[in-house]
Amino acid sequence: MKIVLNSRFGMPRLKEGLEVTGHEVLEDVWDAKDFASLGVEAALFEFRTIFNHKWRFIPLVLRLRKMGIPVATWNVDSPWHMNRGPLKVKLLLKSGLIDLYATHSLQDTERVSGPRVLYLPNAAWTSYYGMNGVSFAELWDRGDYDWDVSFLGNMNGAAYPEHRRRAAFLAGLEEFLNRRGLRVLFADVSRRPYSCAEQLGIIQRSRINLSCIAAADSTGVMSWGLTERAYGVPACGGFLLMEDRVHVMDDFARDEVATYRDPDDCREKISYYLDRPDERRRIAEKAHERVMGDHTYQQRAITLMTELES
Template identity: 30%
Template structure:
């Protein structure tokens, strides 16, 4: 049996090796990022009132992107957007998502804004999980954007003739590679709610990761079959964006498990739409220069090359095998992570998305 001194020495050596690996990853990301020139866009003679949804990871990225395109950008509030629009007289009111924190008079405010001759647009970011609500909201607006391919024909059939597919993205000012402290380091990290499809998957995967540092963040993880065993590694409740970025950067592997689209207690997908599009987390994880293992959505290959810029899994067994494979292959893990980061920086920042949005909105 090893003595306490030997165990301490082994721990110090493991820490030294882990620190060196993170240093190599940080250096590779820093060098690669310097090869990407920031995009520049001509300012449009345009005033926009932007109404956020209350989720900073997306809201701040879209607001920053709008400022790169529009001469004047005001950030409003869902409860007072009519009064603000009447005072500011923007050419466009852009509402982000329009769910959860929006007041009961949402529809009346939008109708009154349109009556002022102001163009309105909404960008749905939670499709297809709330079609019960979004089917009623979409026809209220002049232009509708959704990150979900399957939702476009649904909205058009619901009366929103001017509906468009527009994927989400990442805010590089927030989601980027950076060095982090030991407290953020892990072998495997996942942040999100413990929806039942995620619980079923991880119930099968976690037993094979005994002895590895796995960190789960979010709510509902008490649903896990061996919750008491994993409780010390769970960070319950909401995780601020800044903390999420730190944990992404500190992880060797970050999992991306899309929630189920089945109607039920976790969803309001009354229309039964199939989820075909990747979530914003796909872009945010890759922007941080960390290896991402994700389940597959139809449009994934339009935005990333699986096996080269991230990797994918179809079954619990495949996910388990790939986690164990990449944990033991630092160079391969780092190469894929850096390529995914570069793809995100070049092609998937919100500034590019917002330029497309303004074009489609006629601005």
């Protein structure tokens, strides 16, 4: 199928998944005449792009509907919706402009009327995040890890209000871990970007990789959907300790994940898993197998296109 992806910064992960699975991808096409001349069969709009370019989106989609070309969007920031208000989101989903609403979180979708709803979680971008030639035996805890606990992410709450709670959570946790004499790396990627190779090295040289408080949680209600690191860290063979989100058990079995409920539980789980290297590595290896089998962007592309073609 020939599909157009319209987004602000491109959707390289999904684009690659679509191309690997045999689809032709065009980007940044906003003229209905071009859709016709190029033989485009479907259109996918990044969720925030719809709001940022609504006066281009609406007339284009009205023409696409007359042409019989299905229109989809993928939201990976529910229920925050990239700070688009709930009323705007509700109006969009009731407008009849979208045929397929793919989302990483099914919370509140029982009230969606109009488009078909598809659960489409984040995934691992395996072209960049994988074992990179390192064996599971090399990752077994032999006492030579660089970090006991690590986190890579945006921690700049002053510049990015959606990350204030994360910054406060990590500041308190870092103080606790430092008092225990643990080696901690909490790196703010908004101030110092890390290459994929650097990220991979940190993931594989950390006993525990942490996930905490995504931008999607900015409404004060935890998103049901898992962050991309829930799949990317296991793809690299790393052990991940993440929030106990609703969709965890939709994507993993209980023996494939380690989760925590709140800050106190997070501290207890860190202590627990640092003392149990064998259990930690068994979980990491099972999570890796699950991700590589079920949670890559190639799988997401197959799911999306199967739904669009139905």
